Amino acid sequence: MAEGSAAAGLAHRVRRTGGRRRLAAALLVMPLFVFLLVGFVGPIAALLARGVQDTEVPRVLPRVTAALAEWDGRGLPDDAAFAALVEDLRAARAAGTLAQAATRLNYDINGFRTLMFATARRLPVPGEDARAALIAADPAWGERATWAAIRRAAGPVTDFYLLAALDLKRDTDGAIVAAPAEQAIFLDVLARTFGISALVTLLCLAAGYPVAALLASLEPRRAAVLFAFVLLPFWTSLLVRTAAWVVLLQREGVVNAALLGLGLVEAPLQMIFTRFAVVLAMAHILLPFMILPLYAVMRAIPPGLGRAAASLGAPPWLAFLRVTWPLSLPGVAAGSLMVFIQALGYYITPALLGGASDQMISWFIAFYASRTVNWGMAAALSALLLVATAALYAVYARLAGETQARMA
C-alpha cells in the first residue's frame, strides 16, 4: 500500500512538474504564436474576407436593398422599390456616399456609375411617380438586369469576386455562366503563372544540381570559395539583380553587343520584354534556393557509398542513377518546392523584364489593390493563388509521405 501510494505520489509529482513544464513551454512559445496570429494569420484572413464581403450597396442604399429582398426576380420590382431607390439616392447624394455603391455596381455592369450619378442629379420631386420618373431619367431602370445587379450586390457576402477570378459571372437569373471571351483572362494568367514557375524550377534544378554536387564533393576550404559565388548574389537585392538583367539583355546591351561583335547575329536580338528574359532572370535569382537544400542533403551522403558501388562493378552513370540520385531526392524535392512556391508570387522581375503577355498573377493583384482600389478583386485573386499553392503543397506532401513510407 505504502509503496503504491508513494508511486502514486511520485506519478502525481511527475505530472505536476510535467504540467508546469508544459505551461512554461507554452508561455515560451506564446510570443511566437501571438506574433504569427497578429502578423500572419490575422492579416491574411482579413484580406481573404474582403474577397467575399459585400457591404457597400446595403450600407449606402439600405431601403432599396430591403425592398428588393422581397422581389421574385421576374419582371420589374414593385413601385415600393422604385420609391426606395429614389429615397436612397437622395440620401446618398447628400451624404457623399453614392460613389462607393456606384463603384461596386460598376464592377458588375459597366456604365452603372454614370447611371447612378446621372439619375441622382435628376431625382423626381416628392409626390411624382417614382417608377415613371426613373425610367424617364434613364431607360436602364426599366430593365430587369439593372435591378438584378443591385440585388446581387445586396450582401453581406458575395461570390462575385471569386467567380470573376475564375472567369465566371452570374447572369440576370442568377445562374453561373462563363465571362465573355474578351473579358476572360484570369485562368490564362493562373496557368501562365504556374507554367513560368515550373519552367524556372526545372532550370534551377538543371543548373543547381551539378553545382551542389561539386560543392559537396570539395574539401571545405575550396568549397568556401565557391560558396561565395552562390551566396554573394543571394545577398544582393532582388531589384539590383533584375536591373542588371535589363542592362545585359536590352537591345544595345552587353549580350547583344557581344553577339554582334562575334558576328553570330546580324541584327540585335529582342531579348528584353520577352518570356525568355523573365524565365532567365527568375532562374538566376532563385538558383541559391535550389543549391542550398541540395547541398545540405548531398553533404550527408557518405562518399563511401559511391566507391562501394564502383567496387561492385557499377559504371559511374549507374552508380549515380542507383545510389546518388535516389539519396539526393529529398534535397531535390525541398529545393524544387522552395523555388516553385517563391516563383509563384514573383512580381517585380516580370514587371520590369516581361512584356504585357508575361505578367503573372501578382501583377494583377497589385493592379487591383493599388491602381483601381478594387480590394474585393485583389483579395479574390490572392485567394485563388493561395488555394492553388496550398493544393499543390498538399499533393507534394502526400507524395513525399508515400515515398518516405516506401523507403522505410
Added chain:
Amino acid sequence: MKPLILAAALAAAALAAPAAAARDLTVVSWGGAYQDAQRAVYFQPFMQARGIRLLEETWDGGVGVLRAKIQSGANNWDVVQVESEELLVGCEEGLFERIDWARIGGRAAYREDAAHECGVGAIYYSFILAYDRARITGEGPRSWADFWDVQRFPGKRGLRRGPKTNLEIALMADGVPAAQVYPMLRTEAGVERAFRKLDALRPHLVWWTAGSQPPQLLASGEVALTSAYNGRISAANRNDGRNFAIVWTNNLYTIDSWVIMKGSPNLAQAYAFLAFVGQPQAQAQLPPRIPYGVPAIGADALIPAAVKAELPTTEANIATALHIDDAFWLENIDRLTQRFNAWAAR
C-alpha cells in the same frame, strides 16, 4: 500621484488644443524637382508677400489617403495637388470644399478646362509622340498615323502598358478626330476599332510603365518612337544632352488641380494661397523651371518664347490636343484593362 497625472494631462490638453486649432496652412504636392520649383516661385514668395506661414508636405497620390484623412477626422492637410482622377472621385465623395471662385479671381481668370467645382488647375502635362533626332535624321514622324508606319520608321514602338491613352492614340492614328474619340470609345464598335488598330502594330510594341522609361528606351535605341510625358523628354534634352523631338499633333493632355480639404480650419489662408498662385505673374515663373503648362489666363504672354514652345498649353500645341476624359476612364478602366490584358496575352 493622481492629481499630478491629472494636472499633467490637463496641461498637455491645454497645450495641444490651441496648437491643433492654430495649425499652419499645410500645402501638399508631389515632391522632387517639381516641388522645388513650386517652393521657389509659389511657397516662399507667398509667405513673404502675405505673411502667412506655410508648411509643405509631399505625397504620392491615391484617393484612399485623402479618404482616410477625412473619415478619421484627423485631417492635417489644407491644400493638396491632386491628379484629375482623384479630383473627380474625391469631389463625388465630398472630400473637398466646393471652390468659391469669387475669392480667387473668378472662373474666367482660368482656362475653361482648369475650373472644376472642387478644384482649380495647377499644371497641364501631355502624352506626346517622341523620337531621337540622333537616330531618325531625315524627316521625322508628324502624327500618330506615322507611329503606325513601320516602313518609313523601322524599329519598335513604346506605349504605356494598359488601355488608357493607347485606345485614344489608336483611334486618332486611324483618322478619328480628337473630338470624336471618346464618343466613339463609348460604343462597343469604337473599342473594337481601337483594338484592331493596335493589332496591326502588335509585333512592334514595347510596353513601358514608369514615366522615366521612355527617355531611356529612346536613348538605348530600344524603341524608335514612343509615347511619353512631355516634361520627361524636355528634361532629358536639357539635363542629359539628348536631342529628342516632340510631336505635339494630337497630344493627350491632363491637368493636376489644387483642392481644399473638406472642413479645413485654414480656409481663409487656403484661399489666399490659391489666389496668390493663381496670378498670371506668379504662374509665368513656373514653366522656365519645369516645362509644365499653367492655367491662368494671361500667364502664357509672360513666358519666354523658347520655353513656351515646350509647353502643352501653347496655342500651337493645344490646338489639336485631346483632353483625357477621366469620367470615361473612371467608368471603364476595370473592363477595358481586363480586355487589354486579354488582348495583350493573345
